[in-house]
Each structure stands twice: as structure tokens, then as C-alpha cells.
Amino acid sequence: MKICVVLMLAAAMVSAGEMVPREQIQQIVNSMVAQYAGEYRFDEMVTYYGFDDMPNAYAMIYKNIIGEPFTVVAGARWTCTPISEFSHTLPNCFHTLEKAQTRADEFLGESAVFDKIYYWGPEEEYYLFTSRHRAVLVNTYSLRCVDKQEFFSGRPERNAELEAAVKAKWMEYLTCTDFSTRYTGYVPDVPFCLWSYGCSPTASAMLFWYWDNNGYGDLVDYFFDRWDAVEVEYDYNLPNVQRELAIAMGTDSQNTGGTNPSLIRTGHLTVANSWHGYSFSSTQSPVGGPYNQWVFSYVKNEIDAGRPTHWGLWNYYYSGQFINHSVCALGYDILVPDTFVVVHTTWSSGEYSWALWTYYSGVYSEDMVVSLVPGGSNPDNVDLVWPSQLSTWMFRNLRYEFRWESEGSGTDHLKMWLAPGIPNQGYDSTYWTVLENSIPNTGSYIYEVPDESLHHRINIVALDGGGTRLAADGSYASFDTRQVIGSNMNVCGHNLLNGNAQDIVVVGNYAYLPCGNPGITVVDISDSTLPTIENTVDIGGEPSTIFYDGTYLYCSSYSDSGFHVLSISDPVNPSVVGSMTMPNKTYGIFVQDNIAYVSTHTAGLRIIDVSTPSAMSELGYFDSQGQAYDVCILYDTIAAVADGTKDLLILDVSNPGAPDSLYSHSTPGIPKGVWFDGYLFVGDGPGGVGIMDMLNPAQPDSVGWFNTNGQVYSGLRHNDLLYVTDGPYGLRVLDISNVGNPVELGYLESYGSGNGIARLTSSICALADGDDGIYVITSAIGIDEFSANNYFETAMRFSPNPFTRGLQIMFGVNMTEEVDIVVYDVLGARVKDIAGGMYAPGSYTVTWDGTDNRGMTVAGGIYFIHLQKDGVRQAEKVIFLR
Numbered sequence: 066m067k068i069c070v071v072l073m074l075a076a077a078m079v080s081a082g083e084m085v086p087r088e089q090i091q092q093i094v095n096s097m098v099a100q101y102a103g104e105y106r107f108d109e110m111v112t113y114y115g116f117d118d119m120p121n122a123y124a125m126i127y128k129n130i131i132g133e134p135f136t137v138v139a140g141a142r143w144t145c146t147p148i149s150e151f152s153h154t155l156p157n158c159f160h161t162l163e164k165a166q167t168r169a170d171e172f173l174g175e176s177a178v179f180d181k182i183y184y185w186g187p188e189e190e191y192y193l194f195t196s197r198h199r200a201v202l203v204n205t206y207s208l209r210c211v212d213k214q215e216f217f218s219g220r221p222e223r224n225a226e227l228e229a230a231v232k233a234k235w236m237e238y239l240t241c242t243d244f245s246t247r248y249t250g251y252v253p254d255v256p257f258c259l260w261s262y263g264c265s266p267t268a269s270a271m272l273f274w275y276w277d278n279n280g281y282g283d284l285v286d287y288f289f290d291r292w293d294a295v296e297v298e299y300d301y302n303l304p305n306v307q308r309e310l311a312i313a314m315g316t317d318s319q320n321t322g323g324t325n326p327s328l329i330r331t332g333h334l335t336v337a338n339s340w341h342g343y344s345f346s347s348t349q350s351p352v353g354g355p356y357n358q359w360v361f362s363y364v365k366n367e368i369d370a371g372r373p374t375h376w377g378l379w380n381y382y383y384s385g386q387f388i389n390h391s392v393c394a395l396g397y398d399i400l401v402p403d404t405f406v407v408v409h410t411t412w413s414s415g416e417y418s419w420a421l422w423t424y425y426s427g428v429y430s431e432d433m434v435v436s437l438v439p440g441g442s443n444p445d446n447v448d449l450v451w452p453s454q455l456s457t458w459m460f461r462n463l464r465y466e467f468r469w470e471s472e473g474s475g476t477d478h479l480k481m482w483l484a485p486g487i488p489n490q491g492y493d494s495t496y497w498t499v500l501e502n503s504i505p506n507t508g509s510y511i512y513e514v515p516d517e518s519l520h521h522r523i524n525i526v527a528l529d530g531g532g533t534r535l536a537a538d539g540s541y542a543s544f545d546t547r548q549v550i551g552s553n554m555n556v557c558g559h560n561l562l563n564g565n566a567q568d569i570v571v572v573g574n575y576a577y578l579p580c581g582n583p584g585i586t587v588v589d590i591s592d593s594t595l596p597t598i599e600n601t602v603d604i605g606g607e608p609s610t611i612f613y614d615g616t617y618l619y620c621s622s623y624s625d626s627g628f629h630v631l632s633i634s635d636p637v638n639p640s641v642v643g644s645m646t647m648p649n650k651t652y653g654i655f656v657q658d659n660i661a662y663v664s665t666h667t668a669g670l671r672i673i674d675v676s677t678p679s680a681m682s683e684l685g686y687f688d689s690q691g692q693a694y695d696v697c698i699l700y701d702t703i704a705a706v707a708d709g710t711k712d713l714l715i716l717d718v719s720n721p722g723a724p725d726s727l728y729s730h731s732t733p734g735i736p737k738g739v740w741f742d743g744y745l746f747v748g749d750g751p752g753g754v755g756i757m758d759m760l761n762p763a764q765p766d767s768v769g770w771f772n773t774n775g776q777v778y779s780g781l782r783h784n785d786l787l788y789v790t791d792g793p794y795g796l797r798v799l800d801i802s803n804v805g806n807p808v809e810l811g812y813l814e815s816y817g818s819g820n821g822i823a824r825l826t827s828s829i830c831a832l833a834d835g836d837d838g839i840y841v842i843t844s845a846i847g848i849d850e851f852s853a854n855n856y857f858e859t860a861m862r863f864s865p866n867p868f869t870r871g872l873q874i875m876f877g878v879n880m881t882e883e884v885d886i887v888v889y890d891v892l893g894a895r896v897k898d899i900a901g902g903m904y905a906p907g908s909y910t911v912t913w914d915g916t917d918n919r920g921m922t923v924a925g926g927i928y929f930i931h932l933q934k935d936g937v938r939q940a941e942k943v944i945f946l947r
Contacts, residue, residue: 084120085142085143093139094137095107096242096244098127098135101400103129104129104130105135108128110123112182113138114183115142121140122145124136124137131624136156137151140235143232143235144231144232147235150418157190158190161206161208164208168210169210170194172201172203173194173196173198173199175198177195179192189204190204200213201213207296249399251407252368254275255271255275255373257409257415258274260322261300262293262310264322264391265324265329265332265377266324266332268409269329269375269393269435269437272333272374272437277306279439280442281441281443282446282447282527282535282538283341284337285305286305286538286539287524287539288304288522288542289303294318314331326377333435333437342441344440345439345440349433349436352433353432353434354431355429361397361421364394364397368396372437373393375436376391376408377434377435378430378433379430380429381423392410392419393411394407395407395408395409406419406420445472446472447479447536448469448538449469449525450468451467451468457545458544459544459545459559461547462514463514463557464595466510466597467510467511469538471506475527475535476528479506479527481504483500483521484497497524500523520543547816548889550814551812551814552811553811553812553844554798554844555843557841557842558593559838560597560598561837562578562598562838563586563601564581564583565580565581565835566820566833567820567835568611568820569822569823569831569832570611573636574591574636575588575589575637577618578833578839579610581607582607584601584604585601585602586598586601587599588839590841593841596839599637602631602638602639604620604631605625606626608621608623611654614657617656619631621651625646627647627651628644628651628661629644630643642679643675643679645673645681647663649666651663651665653696655697660672660675660684665693667692667693668686670687670716671686672685672724685720685722685723685724689708690708691709692708692711695739700762703716703727705739707736708736709735709737712731713729713757714730715727715763715765717762728763728765730757730765733770733772734749734751736748736749737778738777738779740780744756744757748778749777750776750778752777754770754771754787756768769804769806770807771809773791775792775793775795778790778792781822781830782801788830790822793819794819795832796812796813796842798810798812813842815840817836817837820833821833829842862874863941867943867945869947871912871913872913872915874910874911874913878909882903883903884901884902884903884904885933886899886901887931887933888929888930889929889931890928896923897916898918915945922947925945927943927944928944
């Protein structure tokens with residue numbers, strides 16, 4: 066069982082007189098937040114309950130102007146601690162209710178209904194789920210389930226001495242007028258480790274990881290997953306030093322997770338000095354109690370020196386019992402009338418402020434501080450930059466750039482390793498395969514992904530010229546490999562980027578993608594098979610839309626409604642040369658002849674003079690009545706506006722100061738994108754894509770429409786091909802040689818969200834795909850040699866779809882040829898071989914019965930049927946219902 070520090074909230078049968086008036090609680094918290102956290106406003110509140118099913122505490126949530134939360138948990142009764150915790154996070158119940166529902170149903174063996182949330186202190190929050198026969202409590206952090214009746218049988222007894230002390234503290238809070246009078250200390254960027262082996266090695270691992278990131282690079286070498294016998298579950302992304310500390314401290318990692326406190330300091334020294342060759346020092350404080358202010362001076366001294374520290378506690382009152390526990394202390398707040406320690410718990414990520422001590426039934430808690438002071442200089446370090454983030458994946462058969470940063474001059478070369486693993490079952494870090502024995506220290510290595518299913522971690526080791534190990538680093542999470550899913554489209558290059566790629570423009574050898582936070586990402590696409598991040602430019606806010614007019618880049622920032630002009634005289638380092646605040650968020654930009662047309666959602670179309678970027682001015686505006694998502698200019702003086710629920714608008718902008726409405730066209734969906742290339746193309750969101758003849762702008766003629774599966778936002782035309790971004794369905798390619806009857810020729814099912822598209826060459830385009838970065842895509846479609854009619858005569862058709870028993874797959878061949886039909890799952894894994902061999906001309910029907918190649922019935926869900934013939938490739942989605 067994991068044990069965490071808690072603040073005691075006395076449980077008791079409650080009368081109305083024992084409840085603190087809500088308005089007084091709100092007054093205390095409002096004052097505290099205003100003086101401690103700054104510009105935050107009250108947003109909402111979660112009520113927590115006690116053993117008697119009356120309110121026990123309130124989680125009061127405040128938010129600042131950009132929506133960042135600050136939560137304070139305040140007691141609801143005179144017998145509850147006034148302020149038990151606060152943090153810059155939302156309560157955990159905002160994140161885990163769905164998972165807790167699943168755990169509750171499994172525990173009870175029948176469907177359960179969520180009732181309320183109980184609270185007895187930090188991380189002692191429990192959902193209550195009830196079924197017809199029983200009730201279960203599920204911890205909001207660990208998702209541990211416990212029978213309600215069993216849990217409630219251990220409720221604590223009332224204690225008059227404690228209640229008097231707590232009520233006295235309430236009086237101090239009610240009379241306090243200056244919560245800002247305090248001393249504070251804080252060490253930023255302390256990593257968090259998930260509980261595994263025990264609380265003591267976990268808390269200390271955070272200290273070691275912190276120093277590994279700050280000049281002592283041979284402490285954390287790699288990360289791994291393991292089955293934890295104490296918790297009876299898998300623990301993920303653990304640094305190797307956590308296991309080393311458990312061994313050095315003699316932690317009972319099989320039964321209890323307990324550690325003898327006298328071995329914590331010696332464990333620090335053994336791991337840092339004997340096993341990693343440094344000269345760290347470590348001190349252990351006396352036992353703290355009311356006689357020495359709970360050794361707070363030791364906590365304060367370490368934090369003030371810029372060092373996170375190990376904070377151990379004993380006899381801390383915990384939901385009806387006294388417990389012993391360790392956490393990582395990274396800050397403190399002396400906030401009248403209390404002292405709080407900022408901690409990383411070992412259970413859930415986030416920084417929480419916990420009280421220095423507890424008192425219950427005549428028993429004070431005790432504590433101890435074990436420091437970790439770095440020593441033994443090593444100027445050489447290496448940090449793996451990519452792949453390192455969570456949920457990294459790569460396409461098979463593509464090339465990716467592994468990147469690292471090194472410090473010091475001693476590193477001559479690197480050695481690179483891979484560790485295999487199984488998804489959701491852990492990664493065996495005891496077996497590493499050498500990928501390369503000697504890699505020059507150039508900061509990057511080109512990795513060619515094999516054509517097979519892989520799940521790996523990466524580890525790099527920095528070596529000097531003589532082969533002596535200097536430092537090491539590894540990927541925090543694994544990466545896996547995926548297949549391209551699509552028809553007549555192929556990915557030749559890919560990069561996951563950082564942030565969420567919302568749009569894209571290409572200028573020469575560089576693509577510019579607004580990616581929200583962290584900014585605009587600059588990608589070198591001179592080698593289309595290896596798009597490489599060159600820079601990320603923070604322009605403030607969260608950039609989401611971009612346009613290029615031959616001179617400047619024009620970009621919007623979503624969160625602050627900013628409109629920015631950027632010079633790319635240095636292509637790798639765009640610089641802001643002008644900015645202007647729009648009346649609402651900017652969704653679309655079009656620039657022509659030094660005039661910018663900016664769609665600003667509910668604030669309509671804004672027309673801006675950008676001839677002098679440093680002194681832009683508004684020329685005019687048009688209230689479009691709807692939600693202006695996009696804009697384009699045709700024939701110099703005509704503007705088309707995708708106006709959301711108010712359809713498509715055609716405006717006369719010959720006088721920019723007074724734009725005038727010419728026409729309004731109702732579409733089947735919700736217009737969110739417009740672009741012009743001979744015809745006006747309308748990205749109609751869920752309505753697909755429309756084609757309009759604009760020879761008479763005052764009377765446009767809707768000549769064609771194609772309904773896609775997703776949400777069309779943007780597109781581009783190349784001769785008789787139309788490429789459209791389709792949101793979660795990626796990219797679609799249509800034959801518009803007959804504009805009145807668009808025909809789909811191919812598609813690419815991307816893994817993110819197709820948001821923006823740009824042409825690189827006549828046969829290559831680039832897709833901004835949300836969380837999945839940039840795709841460089843080639844097409845096998847050529848109108849001259851590829852007949853749309855022939856394609857649909859020989860293409861697969863299905864009946865029924867969705868299906869429950871048998872799926873009939875119908876196809877035809879026009880000449881004797883080899884045909885392969887294979888079923889893949891959504892991860893690209895081969896499921897079933899349906900057909901294979903030579904087929905004579907004619908029509909055929911084969912059946913898939915929902916089994917895999919082993920004869921086992923597959924899980925219900927989405928699958929892809931791939932057809933391969935001479936000159937024809939097709940992949941279609943089907944749904945199997947069970």
C-alpha cells in the first residue's frame with residue numbers, strides 16, 4: 066500500500082452549528098488567493114463529504130485570464146483544518162472519473178452509479194460508486210478500490226482537545242488580513258517520479274534526477290517500466306537511479322515498500338559516489354517535533370541553497386491512523402497563520418503545499434530531513450532531445466533524426482542502445498541491443514525505421530576518446546512503429562514536432578507551422594524524406610494561423626488575439642516586425658497588395674493596412690453575423706468569408722473602408738475554410754467540400770459537392786486534383802476533371818488532425834496534422850494514366866458495413882493479375898489474409914468472418930481492408946460490431 070502525507074480532517078456527526086458559514090470560508094479563500102496567487106477569479110467549487118455524508122471540505126477553483134487553475138481545499142467545519150492544501154492544478158477528480166467508473170464496475174462485478182466524493186486530506190479523496198447490492202470507494206489518485214462498509218468501520222473517534230485546537234486555528238484565519246506577509250523558497254524544475262519500490266527511494270530519485278539535469282549527467286542513464294509487487298500493478302517511466310536507491314537503502318520492495326530511515330543517507334552516498342563516481346555529501350537532521358519547530362530550518366536551508374531535499378515523516382495522522390512516509394520537498398511558504406512545505410508526492414504529479422505537521426489525540430507528528438549536496442565536478446553531460454517525450458511513434462521505412470545536446474569538451478563519441486518491450490507490459494531494461502558502437506558527437510543521428518512492429522526505448526552514452534563513460538541519457542517513454550494507412554497516397558517524410566500543428570506555409574526550403582505553445586516551428590524540408598526542426602520561435606500567445614504573401618509571414622496568436630507580421634530575411638529565425646491586437650481570436654488571414662483581410666470569429670472580417678508592419682491600422686470591418694473562420698480574395702476586389710453558422714458570404718471590398726455584402730450562400734454544413742483557384746472551394750466542416758463557379762460573384766453557381774467523412778478545413782488544387790484536409794480523417798484527394806461530379810481517388814488516414822496543407826512540388830505536399838506534426842506526402846495518382854472510371858469499376862465494395870457476422874468484399878479485375886486483400890487494425894498490425902493469388906478477369910466476392918489468422922474472433926472496432934493489384938492500391942475502413 067502506498068502511504069502519503071495527509072492533514073487530518075476530523076470526522077464527526079455534525080450539527081448545523083458545527084459547519085463554518087460558506088461565506089466566511091469564501092472570504093478567507095478569496096483573500097488568500099488574491100494576495101498569494103494574484104489575478105485569479107473564482108470559477109467553480111467541488112463539495113467533498115465526510116463519514117456522516119455532510120460537507121467536509123470544498124475544493125475552490127480559481128482561474129486566471131488564460132484559464133490556468135489554482136485550487137484551494139478548505140475545510141467545511143470548525144473541526145476541519147481551515148486550509149489543507151493548495152496547488153496550481155485542478156482537483157484530481159477532473160481527470161480520473163471515467164477510469165474510476167471502470168474500476169468500480171470491475172470491483173463490484175456489476176454496473177455502478179457515481180454518487181459523491183469523500184475527502185479526509187491530500188490524496189485521501191475517494192469517489193463513491195453504488196450498485197444494487199454494494200458500495201465501493203475508489204481513490205481519485207491511485208484508483209485503489211475498497212469496500213465502503215469496510216473503510217467506514219475504521220472511522221476515528223471525536224477528540225475534544227483536537228477540535229479546540231483546530232477551532233483556534235480557524236479564528237486565526239478569520240482574523241488574518243494579510244496573507245501576503247510570508248517567507249518563501251522554491252527550487253524550479255524538479256522532476257517527478259512515480260511511486261515504485263518504496264516511498265524513500267522514490268523521493269530520493271527525484272533529487273538525483275534533478276542533479277542529473279544540472280551538471281551531473283551520469284546519475285540517470287535510462288528509464289524503464291516494471292511490475293511492482295507491492296502495488297500489484299505496472300509502474301511506468303522510472304529512472305534507473307530509483308532502482309539503485311532501493312537496493313542501496315535496503316528497501317523492502319516486495320512486501321511493504323518500507324525503508325529503515327537510518328539507511329537513506331548512506332543510500333544517497335553509495336549511489337552517487339560508489340556507483341557513479343561523484344563526491345556528493347549528505348546530512349541527516351535530528352528528529353523534528355514541537356521542541357525544534359519540526360526541523361523546518363533544515364528544510365528552509367536546503368531550499369534556500371537551491372537544493373530539493375528528502376523529507377521523511379512519522380506519526381503523521383492519516384485517515385484514522387498514524388503513518389510514516391517520505392516525499393520530495395522543493396519549496397516552502399510561511400503563510401500566516403500556517404507553514405506549508407511544497408512537495409512532490411510520490412503518487413501523482415503536481416506540486417502540492419502541505420502543512421508542516423499534524424496533531425491528533427495528544428500525538429504530534431515528527432519529521433527528518435536528508436540532504437543531497439552535489440560534488441565532484443563533471444563538466445560533460447549529454448541530454449537526449451528526441452525521442453524523449455511521451456507516446457513517441459514513427460512510420461516504418463522512414464528516416465528520423467535522433468537528437469541530443471552535449472555539454473563540456475570531453476565527449477568524443479557516443480554509443481547508442483535500444484531496449485525492446487511490449488506495450489502495456491513493461492520494458493526489460495536488463496537487455497539492451499547496441500544500435501551503434503561509435504557515433505560522432507554531432508548532435509544528431511539518422512535512424513532508419515525497419516519495416517516491422519517495434520516497441521523500444523533508446524539510451525545514449527557519452528564517451529571520451531579513450532572510451533571512458535562520461536554521461537548518459539535515455540528516452541523517458543518508448544516509441545513504436547506504425548504503418549501508413551491510405552490509398553494511392555504515401556508518407557515519405559514525417560516529424561512529430563512540438564505542440565499542435567494548426568496550419569502550414571512553405572517558403573523555399575522551409576515550412577513554417579504555427580504550433581500553439583511553444584510557437585512557430587521552422588522545418589527544413591530540403592530533403593523531403595527527412596523534415597528537420599531548425600527552430601521554434603515564440604511570438605507570444607499560441608499561434609494558430611499563418612499566411613505568406615511573398616514578403617512577410619502573417620500569423621495569429623490564439624490566446625491573446627494577436628496579429629503579427631514576421632520578417633524571414635533570415636529564414637531560420639523569423640522575427641516579429643509588427644503586431645496588432647484583434648477584437649477576437651483570429652482564424653483566417655489573406656494578404657494582398659499590403660492589405661490584410663483577417664477573420665476574427667464573432668468580431669467578423671477586419672481589413673488592415675499592413676504597408677508599414679510596425680504601424681498597422683484598421684481600414685474597415687464587416688460584421689458577418691456568424692463566426693468568421695476563413696477568408697480569401699478573388700478578382701482583387703471580392704472577398705469570400707467562411708462564416709460558420711451564417712454560411713458563405715461574398716463581399717465587395719473594392720472600398721476597404723466600407724465592405725459591402727453581395728451574396729450569402731447556404732451550405733449543407735458549417736463553412737470553416739475557403740480558397741480560390743479558378744473555382745471557389747468551400748471547406749464546409751462536416752458538410753464536406755463544395756465547388757462554386759464565381760464568374761458572376763453576385764450570383765455564384767454551386768456546381769459540385771463531395772461529402773467526406775471528417776471536417777474539411779482547407780485544401781489546394783493541382784490541375785484536376787483537389788487535395789482537402791479532413792480533420793481526424795487526414796487527407797483526401799479528389800478528381801475534379803468533372804467538377805459537377807467529384808470522385809475520390811485516394812486518401813491518407815493520418816494519426817492526428819489534418820488542419821493545413823501546402824504544396825512542395827507538383828507531386829509532393831505537406832500536411833499540418835495537429836499533435837502528429839508534419840507529414841510529407843507523395844501521391845501515386847496521375848490523371849493521365851489513372852482512369853477514375855476504371856478505378857471504381859475494379860474497387861472494393863462492402864456489404865454490410867458495419868457488420869456483425871460476415872463482411873462481403875466485392876471487387877473486379879480487368880486482366881489476369883495478382884490480387885492481395887489483407888485486414889489491418891487501427892495500429893497497422895496485420896490481422897487477416899483474405900485473398901491472395903492470380904485472378905482472371907471478372908467480378909469476385911470474398912468474405913471476412915471477423916476472425917484473425919489464428920481463427921480467433923477479433924475485438925469489435927474499426928479495421929482497414931487493403932486491396933493490392935497491379936497499378937491499384939485501395940484501403941477502406943470497415944466496422945466490426947460484437
